[in-house]
Amino acid sequence: MSAVSLFRRASAPGKAVAGAALAAAAAGTLFAAAPAQAASNDASSAQRVAKKMIPDSAQYQCFSRIVDRESDWNIDATNSSSGAYGLVQALPGNKMATAGSDWKTNAATQIEWGLDYMKDRYGSPCGAWGFWQSNGWY
Template sequence: MAFRIRSLRTLSASIAGAGILASAAVVGIGGAAHADTAMAPNEAQSLAASIVPADQLASFDQIISHESGWSVTATNASSGAYGLGQALPGSKMASAGADWQTNPATQIKWALNYMDSTYGSPNAAWSFWQAHNWY
């Protein structure tokens, strides 16, 4: 069963209506999670919905959309910032997992931790981003 999610606002309704878990997109046979470097942006957004608190998800989505367009391998040509949350240097994300270069779950966990520890929450990080066009 495949779904096309146009925004995170519709994600919860789609998931609830289908009776599936958001994390299903990255769970393989036997329930083992795996990295997928070819993961589409909407799949990474679905994964984020299973990791980021619901009341913070819209802000998290805004930041990641602006920073990387939900591309796990997004690289800023001038600064070298890397990944979904544009970590600088990208290797900072190794604190969330050795697979930081390719695993969207690792990058989402790192970005969420960064937003929480630096700004207090994704909502606060988004407020900062709106005022400064960076976070």
């Protein structure tokens, strides 16, 4: 159940909660229906971060195609047979700690590590995508 659905379910019985939320929003107060962690695990949020980190649109598209297939933009994706983890399916996942101690929960850290890996091993995200197309993995 999404955080928004959970919020709607929790607030449906009492109009006062919904009214307070509306009043807070109208007054310009930030109202969070879900913890900050939930927002960082959102696929569209991770995609926005990647677009900022990869300004070249062709390289972004290559990176995105790999992530679409490897994790569907889920930072918590875990391969049950290999243990590969995260957006870019690092194996083992803790390799991403070289990019930051928050590698399990931060899309930017996973993207940074993935970009470095793709550049080191394949020259670029598009080099990695070319390899992926030929092999079904990278």
